[in-house]
Amino acid sequence: MEQREIKLRSWDKEEKVMYYSEKEPFFEIGRRGFIGVNLKSGEWRGGANHVLMLSTGLKDSEGKEIYEGDIVQTQGRIGRGYKPAWIEEVHYSDITAKWYPQNICVTERCRVLGNIFENPKLLKK
Numbered sequence: 001m002e003q004r005e006i007k008l009r010s011w012d013k014e015e016k017v018m019y020y021s022e023k024e025p026f027f028e029i030g031r032r033g034f035i036g037v038n039l040k041s042g043e044w045r046g047g048a049n050h051v052l053m054l055s056t057g058l059k060d061s062e063g064k065e066i067y068e069g070d071i072v073q074t075q076g077r078i079g080r081g082y083k084p085a086w087i088e089e090v091h092y093s094d095i096t097a098k099w100y101p102q103n104i105c106v107t108e109r110c111r112v113l114g115n116i117f118e119n120p121k122l123l124k125k
Contacts, residue, residue, distance in 0.1 A: 007055035009067055011117045014049050018118065051117070056090065056099050060112045066090060067115070071122045074101055075109040089116055089123060 008021040053068040060066055070090045088101045113122050 007065065007067075009053050009055075011051040011053070011069075011115075012049055013051065016117075018115070054092070058099075060110050062111060064112045066110070066112055068092060069116045071113045071115060071119060072101070073111045073113050087113065087122060 006021075010019045011017075012019065051069075056066045056068070058066045060072065066072065068090055071087060072090055073085045073087050075085050091100055092098070093100060113119065116123065
């Protein structure tokens with residue numbers, strides 16, 4: 001079995017900025033177990049000010065990487081057709097060891113609209 005690349009992103013609650021592991025020099029787990037982001041300026045940020053999110057390893061219908069905390073628009077199967085699109089947050093369940101909504105695996109029927117930090121109003125419908 002081929003191992004997939006681990007991709008992370010981090011939301012800086014103070015600066016209101018999202019950092020991506022493939023775009024920034026690197027992420028690092030510090031001695032106290034929290035994330036530190038090495039910014040291009042050489043400045044370190046981390047700890048309680050950052051929310052760490054993992055990539056699902058999947059891409060949406062437009063080729064965009066799907067991360068924890070993303071808000072996706074999906075369609076579900078009903079009989080022979082598909083249910084109208086609904087909007088949900090992507091999250092992982094430690095209990096079932098699955099990503100939700102489960103139909104993000106059918107990525108041709110899934111589109112990333114935003115995320116819970118930059119676009120929270122998308123969930124308030």
